[in-house]
Structures are given as structure tokens and as C-alpha cells.
């Protein structure tokens with residue numbers, strides 16, 4: 001779904017820059033140049049279709065921030081723009097339930113707005129778990145997080161907190177105070193760290209001024225960061241976003257390290273890890289298939305290496321669709337592998353043979369040429385406790401499939 005931004009701005013020059021910036025990040029802009037216009041637009045739309053409102057503090061018919069109150073009352077997150085960057089205005093803006101405010105000082109602040117909007121969109125898919133004994137303090141933190149579009153979860157004890165983490169893998173951050181219903185926040189941090197690493201879930205511990213020693217204890221027990229209460233709203237969001245971005249960056253690095261650059265399929269190392277841990281957990285039955293494109297050198301030699309790459313990508317696309325439910329990998333070169341956990345030999349043969357036929361039927365068109373290819377497959381149903389053993393069996397079968405004429409399955 002493409003979200004809309006309600007832009008309430010009177011100044012023509014600012015409008016031009018803002019429209020360009022918002023358009024660049026692929027969000028739709030709906031413009032109102034006054035509070036009256038904004039109200040009219042809202043009468044015919046739903047708040048859910050708006051990611052947020054970007055509102056100028058001072059409009060011809062709303063000189064003192066009245067448009068901010070209107071947008072907040074309409075349940076959309078609000079970012080305030082102001083060309084009056086004095087401390088009084090800043091305080092007045094931050095006393096309202098806004099996402100942030102942006103003084104219109106230079107071009108850099110518009111870049112900041114662009115990052116903020118991108119963040120607000122991403123936040124819709126990020127969960128934050130808030131843990132503490134008192135519902136009132138949990139609700140206060142959740143209200144701040146909801147303002148930034150985060151999905152929030154709550155727990156008042158260690159057991160429920162860990163269960164919630166297991167049930168909702170979109171949770172990237174836990175914010176906990178030390179006082180819980182059963183144990184302490186410090187004990188909760190230690191318990192989370194037994195199950196989830198710092199790279200999977202960030203934790204912020206909170207403590208008030210009367211307990212400064214707690215902050216160091218939080219960090220020593222495995223928290224990533226801390227917040228000293230009472231905290232200002234800007235510091236709260238800086239810390240929250242910093243900790244979530246840390247997890248997201250690690251996620252990008254992990255995905256890059258696990259993915260084959262050409263085809264986007266998981267690479268050999270990732271496949272080994274995934275299948276090995278699946279075998280360790282114990283399976284009733286399993287099969288492993290090793291596949292190799294036939295006469296691929298000839299495809300490269302006839303049509304060029306670029307076309308060879310296109311063939312690899314097209315076969316990988318077919319694989320992603322056909323084997324969506326199974327661990328799969330580009331093993332290297334023109335060799336691919338699929339693992340079938342809890343599947344008997346007959347069913348695995350049926351599944352993989354359907355794929356073999358799909359590959360043979362596929363016509364790949366490139367630069368007015370039509371390329372076809374076939375695939376040979378070695379499949380093993382050996383119940384081994386090590387993936388290496390299954391691979392060597394599948395490899396022997398694949399060798400036989402090649403020597404018996406290719407475009408076929410040999411199984412053991």
C-alpha cells in the first residue's frame with residue numbers, strides 16, 4: 001500500500017521543495033494550503049490512508065499551531081514545520097503529541113524530514129515490547145511509540161515478555177523498567193539474552209534519578225542501552241531509533257552474507273546452517289536433491305556469458321516459486337540444492353520431477369534469442385545425521401543422471 005502525506009503548508013517555495021522530497025521517497029502528497037482546506041480534505045478520506053501530516057506551525061487561518069491540534073485530533077502522526085525556531089515555540093510544539101518538529105533553517109533539515117518519513121513508514125512493520133509493573137507507565141511509553149507508528153506490545157512479567165517475543169518476530173526492541181510483577185527488569189534482561197542475542201533484539205533499560213546504579217547493571221546484564229527518567233521526548237526517540245537501526249543494519253549484513261549475489265537465492269553456507277539445524281532438531285524422514293543445469297558451458301559459449309547469467313536467474317526464479325516451502329540454495333556455478341524435511345522419497349521425487357519438467361518447458365527470451373535448458377537431478381532419501389553424507393549420496397546420483405543422458409532424476 002502506498003501511503004499519503006497530508007502536507008499543510010502555505011509558503012509556495014517550501015511547498016515546491018517538500019513535494020519534491022516526499023515524491024522522491026515514493027509517497028503520495030495531498031496538499032492543503034490552510035487549515036480550512038485540510039479539514040475539507042479530511043472529510044472525504046480516512047486517517048489510515050495517511051502515513052502522517054506535515055504541518056506548518058503558522059498558517060493564515062491558524063496562526064498559533066491550531067492545525068497541529070486538528071491533525072492530532074484526527075489520529076494522524078504529525079510532524080511540525082516552523083520558521084519561528086525560538087525556544088518558546090519549540091516548547092509549545094513539543095508539549096503537544098507530535099512526532100517531531102523541524103525548523104525551516106536550511107536544506108539539511110529537509111533531508112532530515114525525508115529520513116523521518118522513511119522511518120515512519122518502516123516503523124509500521126517494527127514491534128516494540130514495553131515491560132513494567134504499572135499499566136500507566138507502560139501506556140505512557142506505548143503512546144509515545146504509537147505516535148511514531150510502531151506496533152506496541154506490553155507485558156508485566158518475565159514469562160509473558162519472553163512468550164510475546166517468541167510469538168511476534170517483528171519485535172526488534174524491548175523497553176523495560178526494573179520493577180516488574182514477578183522478577184526485576186535486570187533478571188528479565190538476563191533471561192532474554194539466554195534466548196535472543198543483541199543482534200536479534202535490542203533492549204533499553206529505564207531507571208529514575210534515584211537509582212542511577214541500575215543503568216550500569218542493565219548494561220552488564222545484556223541491555224544495549226538505557227534511559228534515565230524523566231527523559232525528554234526527543235532523547236527517547238533518538239535512542240529508540242538508534243537501537244532499532246542497529247538491528248536493521250545487522251539484518252542487512254546477515255542477509256547479504258547469506259545470499260547469492262546473482263540469483264538472490266540463499267548461498268551454500270546459509271543452506272548448510274539451515275539444513276544442519278533442521279536435522280539436529282530431529283526429522284521423521286528427509287530427502288535432499290542436487291541439481292545441475294545440462295550443457296551449461298554450451299549455453300555460455302553459444303549465447304554469451306550474459307545470457308548464461310540470465311538463464312541462472314530465470315531457473316532460480318522458478319525454484320523460488322516451486323520450492324517456496326523448502327530450504328534451497330545456489331550451491332555454486334550452475335548447481336542448486338533443495339532439502340525436503342519430513343518428506344518421503346516418492347513425494348520428493350514427484351515434487352522435483354514437476355520442477356524438472358517446468359525447466360524443460362521454459363523458454364527464456366533474450367536479445368531476440370530463445371534459450372531452453374534442462375536439469376539433471378540426484379536425489380537421496382538417506383536418513384543421515386550429517387548433511388555432508390546426504391550430499392555425497394546425491395552427488396553420486398547426479399553423476400549417474402548425467403551419464404545416463406541428462407534431463408532426468410536418479411535417486412537412492
Ligand SMILES: Nc1nc2c(ncn2[C@@H]2O[C@H](COP(=O)(O)OP(=O)(O)OP(=O)(O)O)[C@@H](O)[C@H]2O)c(=O)[nH]1
Nearest residue numbers: 292293294295296297298300305308309333334402
Ligand atoms: N554465465 C555464467 N556461467 C557460469 C557461472 N558459474 C559457472 N559458470 C559456467 O558454467 C559452466 C559449467 O560447465 P561444465 O562444468 O563443463 O558443465 P556443463 O557444460 O553444464 O555440462 P554438464 O554439467 O556435464 O551437463 C562453465 O562454463 C562455467 O564457466 C555464472 O555465474 N555465470
